[in-house]
Amino acid sequence: xxxxxxxxxxxxxxxxxxxxxxxxxxxxxxxxxxxxxxxxxxxxxxxxxxxxxxxxxxxxxxxxxxxxxxxxxxxxxxxxxxxxxxxxxxxxxxxxxxxxxxxxxxxxxxxxxxxxxxxxxxxxxxxxxxxxxxxxxxxxxxxxxxxxxxxxxxxxxxxxxxxxxxxxxxxxxxxxxxxxxxxxxxxxxxxxxxxxxxxxxxx
Amino acid sequence: xxxxxxxxxxxxxxxxxxxxxxxxxxxxxxxxxxxxxxxxxxxxxxxxxxxxxxxxxxxxxxxxxxxxxxxxxxxxxxxxxxxxxxxxxxxxxxxxxxxxx
Numbered sequence: 001x002x003x004x005x006x007x008x009x010x011x012x013x014x015x016x017x018x019x020x021x022x023x024x025x026x027x028x029x030x031x032x033x034x035x036x037x038x039x040x041x042x043x044x045x046x047x048x049x050x051x052x053x054x055x056x057x058x059x060x061x062x063x064x065x066x067x068x069x070x071x072x073x074x075x076x077x078x079x080x081x082x083x084x085x086x087x088x089x090x091x092x093x094x095x096x097x098x099x100x101x102x103x104x105x106x107x108x109x110x111x112x113x114x115x116x117x118x119x120x121x122x123x124x125x126x127x128x129x130x131x132x133x134x135x136x137x138x139x140x141x142x143x144x145x146x147x148x149x150x151x152x153x154x155x156x157x158x159x160x161x162x163x164x165x166x167x168x169x170x171x172x173x174x175x176x177x178x179x180x181x182x183x184x185x186x187x188x189x190x191x192x193x194x195x196x197x198x199x200x201x202x203x
Numbered sequence: 204x205x206x207x208x209x210x211x212x213x214x215x216x217x218x219x220x221x222x223x224x225x226x227x228x229x230x231x232x233x234x235x236x237x238x239x240x241x242x243x244x245x246x247x248x249x250x251x252x253x254x255x256x257x258x259x260x261x262x263x264x265x266x267x268x269x270x271x272x273x274x275x276x277x278x279x280x281x282x283x284x285x286x287x288x289x290x291x292x293x294x295x296x297x298x299x300x301x302x303x304x
Contacts, residue, residue: 016212027223053253070277077281081288087228100225104218111214127257151271158275165282
């Protein structure tokens with residue numbers, strides 16, 4: 001990106017403010033649906049920051065994967081488990097929040113001091129700029145070939161694992177043979193879940 | 204533009220993620236906080252890649268791998284969440300204490 005220094009600073013300030021505000025909204029807003037949409041805003045702002053950091057390929061990947069896949073997946077999960085319930089109040093919830101906020105603020109101060117006092121070894125090499133795509137491809141197929149292949153195996157495992165975890169439980173064998181006469185799917189109906197849970201408390 | 208600005212922003216985002224991870228009652232919001240923390244790490248990697256290693260950009264490679272693992276983590280995490288919801292009929296983190304004591 002060939003932007004002037006002032007333009008870069010102004011766009012960084014705008015993007016950083018938007019990202020931090022949306023992230024605070026994700027954590028603090030009571031409605032979880034609004035939180036999910038604000039999370040999409042955080043992802044888009046971070047993609048803009050990647051553009052400022054001369055990484056157009058990763059910015060596009062960020063929008064495709066995070067906004068397009070992960071955020072939609074979270075929205076679907078919210079729709080699937082959206083049960084209107086008021087959580088039972090726990091004792092000392094305010095103390096828990098206060099201690100956590102103190103610990104997180106202390107962590108931020110620690111990280112900030114480290115960042116500011118560390119003498120970074122800035123490189124003077126010319127940045128690759130828009131040729132980053134070619135360089136990433138060369139890395140993937142030369143010195144990062146094994147992690148690249150392992151990532152594909154990991155994605156396959158996650159795919160199969162998610163299907164296995166999220167599908168419905170099947171009935172045991174005895175109930176299955178008893179229910180074959182009325183030709184229903186061998187799947188536990190939704191309204192019988194509570195009964196089955198009473199039978200098997202260890203489930 | 205300086206490296207420190209990006210690192211400070213990433214630190215702030217990470218701390219917000221930690222706060223949400225600990226204090227959230229809703230299990231979906233816990234997963235969202237984990238995504239925030241992963242994105243903070245990604246900002247760090249990209250900033251290092253741009254300012255300390257602009258010729259080889261290995262930080263971008265690492266960020267791509269982190270994005271891959273985050274996608275897999277989100278899928279498996281939400282599947283686990285659905286399984287727990289089907290068993291316990293709630294998404295309250297305070298009630299997921301089956302292995303606690």
